[in-house]
Amino acid sequence: MQKKYLTIYHDLVKNIQTNVWPTASMLPSEKELTITYDTSRETIRKALNLLAQNGYIQKIRGKGSIVIDRKKLSFPVSGITSFKELANNLQLDTKTSVVNLEYITATDQVRSLLEVEEQEDAWKVCRVRTIDGVRVILDKDYFVGEIVPKLPANICEESIYEYIEGEIGLTIGFAQKEIIVEEPTEEDKVFLDLEGFSNVVVIKSLIYLEDARLFQYTESRHRPDRFRFVDFARRIK
Amino acid sequence: MQKKYLTIYHDLVKNIQTNVWPTASMLPSEKELTITYDTSRETIRKALNLLAQNGYIQKIRGKGSIVIDRKKLSFPVSGITSFKELANNLQLDTKTSVVNLEYITATDQVRSLLEVEEQEDAWKVCRVRTIDGVRVILDKDYFVGEIVPKLPANICEESIYEYIEGEIGLTIGFAQKEIIVEEPTEEDKVFLDLEGFSNVVVIKSLIYLEDARLFQYTESRHRPDRFRFVDFARRIK
DNA sequence: TTGCATAACTTGTATATACATGTTATACTT
DNA sequence: AAGTATAACATGTATATACAAGTTATGCAA
Known part of the structure; x- marks a missing residue:
């Protein structure tokens, strides 16, 4: 029903x-x-x-x-929305290029982020988002290997979310996000058109499945002039 | 009951x-x-x-x-929380100085923000937040005069929210927020210890009462290294 | 032992009823 | 005419019941 x-x-x-x-x-x-x-x-x-x-x-x-x-403040970007859905909504001229895709044995840093056991494997995907010909977002995704066993390269150019929810049949439950401002790393300087900007806005997300299992950690690094976050909040009872 | x-x-x-x-x-x-x-x-x-x-x-x-x-990402700062509540939670050494407090006849700019009629009046409060002796946040608040008739100066050094919810007896319902990054204005440079930072993080909030009346517009301007926003989001059904 | 059906749990959806409480228009009283 | 009580209507809270549907442990059968 x-x-x-x-x-x-x-x-x-x-x-x-x-x-x-x-x-x-x-x-x-x-x-x-x-x-x-x-x-x-x-x-x-x-x-x-x-x-x-x-x-x-x-x-x-x-x-x-x-x-x-x-x-009033235009559409909420809040919630869990993927870059692709967003771009479609805004009708922007966007492109996604995969910089790097590898199946790694989790290092200490990744292990603590994803909370997986020693010797666990994980996918590491690094992608650059281009809007109107300018490289403005660098996305670094880590997926728990046990939950996402395969991650075809061509999928990464499209929507990984569609693949995970459609093909694999997993359902995302909730996400914890943190927004901070950092100085650009060497990587940021290489892959983004920073044009003199001395900061990047970083959205760190921990993404969980419906059964509360952590399965993804993402760092979305934005050029500050193209960053925008809209939120709706109710008074806590 | x-x-x-x-x-x-x-x-x-x-x-x-x-x-x-x-x-x-x-x-x-x-x-x-x-x-x-x-x-x-x-x-x-x-x-x-x-x-x-x-x-x-x-x-x-x-x-x-x-x-x-x-x-995991520490407590959510999300929701509608005042600076004072926040500072208390974190046990920071904080101070609030009122830079400016005036009852103004709304200019075009303020009128469009607060959506009040021509010739309406509004409170304009400008405050600097100091954490550990460093001036890191500049808050610019506008209150609809018809809803908040009085706003004593000493209140502004404390919590305006406590005054509005406690003394006046209004109840906040919800807020729409937008987070963006801007270049510092002259005002920012005067009142904040920017120390060479070439950006400020700006949180623009429209705050509504329980009966959906807009009564406050706020711009909270942060030095980027002391800014942090934590959010919890569920998948939209 | 293994596999499978089943029973006994769990949460999710839909409905119904009763009363509490806030808002507004009506009509009555002064 | 003004003020007030009231009725009609709005949403909020609390309870009960029934069944749907997902999960897990039990016990039987091969």
Whole structure:
């Protein structure tokens, strides 16, 4: 059975995105929505809570749900989105070149990052992202060898995520990210068009599967003028 | 009546933080928790879903809830946290100096940021944050005058948030944030100890009340070496 | 011993009901 | 006309039940 509350959620998102309910307008009440979608109130509430979590609406007790303006700071880059999805959304002229792809026996440094045992193997992929002909992002990915046994070279030029979720059948669960600013390494200077920039923005991500197993560590190194991160945050209860 | 699911949520968080259930261990099953807390399963599930949202646990169907290691990238700075709360958590030697505090008739620029009508008034606060004797953060806050009628100078040296949520009785609902890197302005150069850094990290935040009214715009300008942002993200369904 | 079906767990989805609590418009009272 | 009580409606919390679906241990059969 298709999950009703997810179907409703996506339908509501579509309605907001196509301005059926414009910014600052009110959604139909929960009771009305139960009639529209022929379902129970709790199911509607699950869908609405997803909308609230993802910054589409604000629920106000006694009044209803009001549509939030997401374009104010433009689209959220937050969440777990791959470079390819992002580029497609923005319709940028982008290219990905694989600088390096190797199956390594994890060094101490990699072992501590991926938390694998001694003598464990891992994939190391190094890629350069080019936007409008300028090399602006250097991605260094490490995958746990036990979880990702094969990583064909041609896949790396495309979307590794599509391969991992589609071909291998793994499902990503969550990610922990850290954003800091560093001085460029020699590697950064070689592979990026830094043009005098004396800093790079580094996003370090630990990516976990649905069963909470760590399977990837990534360092995404950006030229500072092409970096941008948008976030939506709710007050912690 | 105290909200049961929130009480349970905070109790579970405390148990995780005090290592009653260490990283990678399993929480008691939902059924066991209903007995422990003498409540229904749905109430337990509400609390557990909050834990999952905030990166404390990963729920795995058929198995149970596993505790996530949050210290891997250390605590999340994400969410809506004030400088004061942050400094207290980290036990840093910090100081806040008010550079400027004025009640202004909104200029075009401020009006578009705060989305207020023509001739509306707003508070403009400019503060420098000093950590270990070094001026590393420049905060520029704008508050909608209609919502925050008074803003005593002594409050600005302390926590404006405590004042707004405590004294005025407003409740913050959510925030939209954007992180980018800019070249330092003349103002940055005057008020920050940039020591040759040629970039500043800028966090622009639009902060909304519980009823979705925009009431604050903030630019937090950081010296890049003292900037750090940690995020927890779940896969979008 | 090995393999497999099954039972006994786990969490996920959908529904229903009751009442609490906040908001707003209505109608009544002063 | 102004203020106030009230009714109608909104969302929030708590509980119960039923079944779906994934995981694991048990025990039987080959």
